[in-house]
Amino acid sequence: MTDVHTEHPRTEPETPGRRRFRRPRAGTVLLVLGALVFLFPFYYMVVGSLQAETDTSVRGAFPTGGFTLENYRDIDERVDLVQSLLNSGIFTTGVLLGTLVFGVLAGYALARLHFRGRSSLFAVMLLVQIVPFQLLIIPIYVMIVRTYGLADSYLGMILPFLINSTAVFVFRQFFLSLPDDLFAAAALDGASELRILWSIALPLVRPALLTALLLTFIGPWNEFLWPFLVTKDTSMQPLAVTLANYISNVAGRASNPFGAGLAGAVVLAAPAVILFIAFQRHFTASNISSGVKG
Amino acid sequence: MATTSAPAASPRRLTALLGRQPLGILFAAPYAVFLAAIFAYPMGLAVWMSFHDYFFAAPGAQVDRPFVGFENYQAVISDPDVRQSFVNVGIFLIINVPLTVGLALTLAAALDRAVRFRTFLRVSYYVPYVTASVALVAVWMFLFSKDGMVNQILGPLAPEPSWLVNSTLAMPVIAVFVTWKQLGMFILLYLAALQNVSKDLYDAAAVDGASRWGQFRHVTVPGVRPATTLVVILATITGANLFTEPYLLTGGGGPDGASSSPVFVMYQKGIEQGNPDTAAAIGVILMLMVLAISLVNRKLLERD
Numbered sequence: 001m002t003d004v005h006t007e008h009p010r011t012e013p014e015t016p017g018r019r020r021f022r023r024p025r026a027g028t029v030l031l032v033l034g035a036l037v038f039l040f041p042f043y044y045m046v047v048g049s050l051q052a053e054t055d056t057s058v059r060g061a062f063p064t065g066g067f068t069l070e071n072y073r074d075i076d077e078r079v080d081l082v083q084s085l086l087n088s089g090i091f092t093t094g095v096l097l098g099t100l101v102f103g104v105l106a107g108y109a110l111a112r113l114h115f116r117g118r119s120s121l122f123a124v125m126l127l128v129q130i131v132p133f134q135l136l137i138i139p140i141y142v143m144i145v146r147t148y149g150l151a152d153s154y155l156g157m158i159l160p161f162l163i164n165s166t167a168v169f170v171f172r173q174f175f176l177s178l179p180d181d182l183f184a185a186a187a188l189d190g191a192s193e194l195r196i197l198w199s200i201a202l203p204l205v206r207p208a209l210l211t212a213l214l215l216t217f218i219g220p221w222n223e224f225l226w227p228f229l230v231t232k233d234t235s236m237q238p239l240a241v242t243l244a245n246y247i248s249n250v251a252g253r254a255s256n257p258f259g260a261g262l263a264g265a266v267v268l269a270a271p272a273v274i275l276f277i278a279f280q281r282h283f284t285a286s287n288i289s290s291g292v293k294g
Numbered sequence: 295m296a297t298t299s300a301p302a303a304s305p306r307r308l309t310a311l312l313g314r315q316p317l318g319i320l321f322a323a324p325y326a327v328f329l330a331a332i333f334a335y336p337m338g339l340a341v342w343m344s345f346h347d348y349f350f351a352a353p354g355a356q357v358d359r360p361f362v363g364f365e366n367y368q369a370v371i372s373d374p375d376v377r378q379s380f381v382n383v384g385i386f387l388i389i390n391v392p393l394t395v396g397l398a399l400t401l402a403a404a405l406d407r408a409v410r411f412r413t414f415l416r417v418s419y420y421v422p423y424v425t426a427s428v429a430l431v432a433v434w435m436f437l438f439s440k441d442g443m444v445n446q447i448l449g450p451l452a453p454e455p456s457w458l459v460n461s462t463l464a465m466p467v468i469a470v471f472v473t474w475k476q477l478g479m480f481i482l483l484y485l486a487a488l489q490n491v492s493k494d495l496y497d498a499a500a501v502d503g504a505s506r507w508g509q510f511r512h513v514t515v516p517g518v519r520p521a522t523t524l525v526v527i528l529a530t531i532t533g534a535n536l537f538t539e540p541y542l543l544t545g546g547g548g549p550d551g552a553s554s555s556p557v558f559v560m561y562q563k564g565i566e567q568g569n570p571d572t573a574a575a576i577g578v579i580l581m582l583m584v585l586a587i588s589l590v591n592r593k594l595l596e597r598d
Contacts, residue, residue: 027404032411034401035418038474041433042421044443048436056436056443106325113318116311121326128333130588134535134557135581138564138573139336139343146350163328193317214424222426224538225557229565240428244542247432258436265429276424280417283482 049263071263079242088238094158095220103163107171128165152233167212174208211282343574366575379559387533389469394529402484423478427538461552464544487521527591
């Protein structure tokens with residue numbers, strides 16, 4: 001490949017909108033190499049989960065045979081995979097539903113309705129995104145587990161995560177970006193606020209909905225600390241917790257401790273990774289950063 | 295909100311009380327209740343607990359929880375475990391923050407220009423961010439174990455004791471792990487910021503004969519300053535709530551507390567050892583630090 005760009009005569013005016021003319025080929029090569037480094041642990045996770053015996057040499061990372069599903073059977077024996085996945089699924093679905101229903105309503109109200117307390121609610125919503133949940137675990141643990149006795153229950157797991165504030169923010173930003181005329185016209189036609197939200201605003205913000213729901217999904221699905229604190233009963237624990245318990249306690253006794261752990265890791269990682277790849281084109285700077293910037 | 299078309303006196307008063315569209319209160323109510331119950335109340339409870347002799351009692355039991363002033367805070371400040379955990383976060387931040395800012399900005403600038411393999415590149419750099427820490431920790435434990443691949447490659451240069459059980463190296467490994475895990479989010483932030491840097495500035499710099507490095511230094515870096523402030527703040531906050539990594543990757547803040555974090559100590563003291571009052575005090579201290587950092591952030595942003 002010859003470098004055509006350097007051949008451009010200097011006199012050629014800069015065409016507006018063609019900002020990609022500074023394409024660095026070496027940069028792309030480095031980017032691809034970096035990407036491979038970033039992906040390597042994922043590749044190693046899958047390969048390691050399919051090997052009967054761990055081979056930690058460099059060559060062992062590129063096996064040509066000996067693939068087995070033994071590790072998946074092994075982890076399923078020690079950690080009830082189906083039950084754990086079901087628990088993760090219920091926890092995540094609860095949060096998704098809460099965010100979809102209450103979060104969309106709140107985002108809509110914050111963006112389009114003038115009501116008393118709107119600016120205070122908005123300020124608190126921003127504050128929530130600054131103060132990490134982890135710092136409040138002691139009082140929340142006291143409330144949910146000790147006061148309300150919600151240990152080992154789905155409700156106790158879901159409640160602190162019920163409405164994702166980042167998602168509320170993303171919803172607000174998108175409702176805010178819709179043209180005012182649209183709402184005025186609908187209101188003139190006598191549509192109720194709920195009807196405007198449901199049949200006009202929501203269909204228009206579908207990309208935001210997907211982005212926000214993907215962001216919301218990875219919260220509870222990946223969460224470890226809270227379900228770890230609130231569940232002691234193994235049959236209630238989501239996969240992140242049962243797998244972590246396996247890694248920290250049982251691993252030493254398994255025939256191929258790393259292999260079984262890696263098999264569990266693949267099962268835990270796969271849904272989030274697959275969803276992300278399916279929706280990645282919605283996962284853009286403009287969609288997300290609006291939600292994080294505050 | 296002075297509307298000239300307000301029809302009658304009493305609706306106007308109602309408008310003044312509830313706002314122009316009181317339905318909004320109804321729409322926002324569930325979220326407001328949620329924030330009050332899960333954020334505001336626990337925050338107050340944490341402060342209250344930290345000033346009282348608070349202990350776990352059987353549900354429904356009426357127990358006396360006397361006010362103890364700053365006793366819990368004194369206990370926290372004089373506790374070597376707590377002190378060490380704060381020092382550890384310091385080490386974490388010294389490694390994690392510059393690494394995050396440098397890598398995220400460089401990669402975002404390069405990704406912004408990349409034309410080929412865009413989808414592949416984006417997916418590769420973002421995917422650790424969407425994946426559960428627990429799953430990723432499983433691989434890193436494998437990679438950095440005593441006979442793991444990293445030591446195999448290093449051969450005689452492999453550290454002794456190995457990475458995760460080495461008191462000097464455990465925290466740096468966590469810092470690098472978290473950098474890798476979170477980088478996607480920060481690349482996204484920088485990509486958004488780069489869209490606001492005027493292309494004319496690059497053209498002007500190019501006309502002035504600035505090299506690509508010169509353009510990066512004199513156009514890109516100042517152009518994304520507000521984003522950099524934000525990235526530093528967010529990375530610092532991430533450092534303040536480390537838990538999963540010290541708990542799992544280094545087997546409970548090991549070796550000997552060398553990689554423990556304040557949230558991990560909070561868990562140990564509050565829930566394992568049953569001292570929720572001192573644990574709440576640690577939480578309040580961390581919260582004040584995070585809020586102070588955010589305030590400084592706002593000041594810096596306003597100055598710009």
